[in-house]
């Protein structure tokens with residue numbers, strides 16, 4: 001039996017990411033879990049307008065990095081979601097380097113990090129929603145399979161859910177996409 005719990009945003013868990021920016025010459029790190037694929041080559045990051053520093057960096061440089069988080073860097077990521085860059089220098093929380101794009105610092109220890117161009121922005125209530133496109137994606141080699149594809153089961157990116165404010169780890173593969181449903185009608 002289902003129970004209606006009202007107008008609750010139920011689209012969790014979502015991947016926890018850390019958005020890297022450069023603001024006035026200083027690196028800043030912003031954890032973001034409100035992210036979503038828009039089409040195959042672009043995705044959305046939703047940034048509260050109150051994060052003045054991060055918004056400034058994104059809008060001035062039109063570039064950002066977006067990194068997935070695994071348990072190795074989870075505590076550091078959580079810290080960045082507690083303190084504000086406008087008050088505390090968070091630049092040294094993650095060792096980092098730069099790739100092709102200025103304004104997109106790449107976390108050395110991130111399991112996967114994308115340096116992205118910002119294509120567009122639209123405002124919804126108190127949020128700036130940026131549409132970004134990865135230009136380069138850097139993956140720790142241990143998380144690439146023999147076909148050179150990302151092995152998310154091995155990487156185990158951390159997910160976030162807002163209802164109870166918890167972090168979750170991803171589980172193991174439960175089925176092959178476009179295969180397990182093939183004979184659904186025949187063998188219900």
Ligand SMILES: Cc1cc2nc3c(=O)[nH]c(=O)nc-3n(C[C@H](O)[C@H](O)[C@H](O)COP(=O)(O)O)c2cc1C
Nearest residue numbers: 031032033034047048051054080081082083084085
């Ligand atoms: C798990 C987690 C998820 C978060 N997701 C978002 C988000 O999707 N959008 C957002 O604007 N802030 C989000 N935040 C809040 C910011 O990360 C937090 O307020 C941060 O300290 C702001 O940093 P800044 O002021 O240096 O930009 C999240 C925080 C945590 C811990």
